[in-house]
């Protein structure tokens with residue numbers, strides 16, 4: 552059996568490694584001419600690290616990432632609200648890793664080239680559409696010189712991200728993405744370690760400005776660390792979603808100018824950042840079906856979600872081994888793809904919908920509303936630890952990284 556994959560992002564590459572483990576041949580066609588260090592940070596929760604670990608990548612990832620020790624919440628005055636241990640520090644068998652997106656993509660790419668072959672990933676090859684003649688799926692590709700190539704395979708997987716051409720061909724009448732009313736600006740900057748040096752923090756609430764901050768590379772010899780920050784602010788109209796759209800500090804810095812806490816100078820950190828990126832917090836309604844004959848979808852192409860709750864990359868990573876397992880089950884290809892669809896679509900749809908209404912940072916919404924966004928004297932008078940733990944536990948259940956759902960944990 553041979554599988555052709557459109558897109559060599561985090562989802563497509565993890566799928567390739569999973570197929571290889573299952574003894575299935577595959578090739579990837581990636582539009583980008585090179586895998587450049589694009590994007591900013593991503594957080595990988597224990598459920599996705601479990602997958603990457605089973606693919607033998609834990610050591611390589613740990614050497615470039617930060618093992619997150621805790622997730623902590625603060626109000627916009629810098630007052631401590633809540634803290635939960637993360638990953639192995641919370642008793643999971645697997646760590647939570649904060650990592651630069653480029654570092655995980657390159658780690659996966661190296662492993663694909665080493666295990667499957669140097670020519671497994673065709674860079675500079677843009678998928679333009681497909682045909683499925685019943686006997687084979689054919690991916691139509693434009694090569695680097697404009698040459699048109701048809702790639703025949705037993706199955707085709709659209710892992711080509713939020714602008715997926717495979718999804719568009721399967722669902723041509725799908726409307727525009729749904730804007731949540733929030734735009735995010737993000738960047739990375741070398742800065743002094745804060746708190747534990749491995750803390751993921753969420754600060755403030757969307758209405759008056761919210762930040763998510765975490766270090767993504769180990770501390771360097773000069774004592775500095777690459778810190779990833781995401782500023783989330785309510786804005787009436789979104790820009791087009793484009794992961795690499797440049798943003799401007801002037802468009803949002805006013806919200807954070809007085810965020811100089813004794814444990815972190817947030818405003819100073821923002822001013823010191825070169826190369827700010829802007830992205831609208833959009834998603835799409837879950838699809839009724841991903842798999843049609845010999846063609847299916849995976850990752851952001853299948854379940855684009857609001858990038859909140861650290862699940863965009865995580866759910867794409869979980870798709871890979873599930874699809875490989877069904878394809879190696881002995882079922883005919885179309886039935887195997889339908890079984891994968893039955894397993895992963897309901898699970899990821901729940902995450903998409905929960906990210907709209909009830910992500911873990913709902914804790915901060917509660918604090919914002921109950922205090923009128925004012926400083927508090929004692930957090931216990933505002934919200935109980937039990938209430939806060941209940942919010943994060945609910946999210947972990949939906950995203951399937953509650954401890955009881957992670958077998959072996």
Ligand SMILES: Cc1cc2nc3c(=O)[nH]c(=O)nc-3n(C[C@H](O)[C@H](O)[C@H](O)COP(=O)(O)OP(=O)(O)OC[C@H]3O[C@@H](n4cnc5c(N)ncnc54)[C@H](O)[C@@H]3O)c2cc1C
Pocket residue numbers: 557558559560561562563580581582583589590591592593652676677678679710711712713714715716737794795849850851852858863864865867
């Ligand atoms: C450049 C970039 C920067 C990002 N930065 C961040 C970030 O800072 N933080 C964050 O949380 N998430 C970021 N993301 C999104 C994050 O990587 C995904 O949400 C998640 O990893 C799911 O992975 P995926 O493989 O499904 O999608 P992606 O990681 O988006 O990968 C899709 C791949 O398909 C390729 N592709 C697209 N169209 C075609 C085509 N027609 N033919 C062939 N290949 C195609 C893309 O170049 C890309 O390599 C970024 C994505 C990209 C592409």
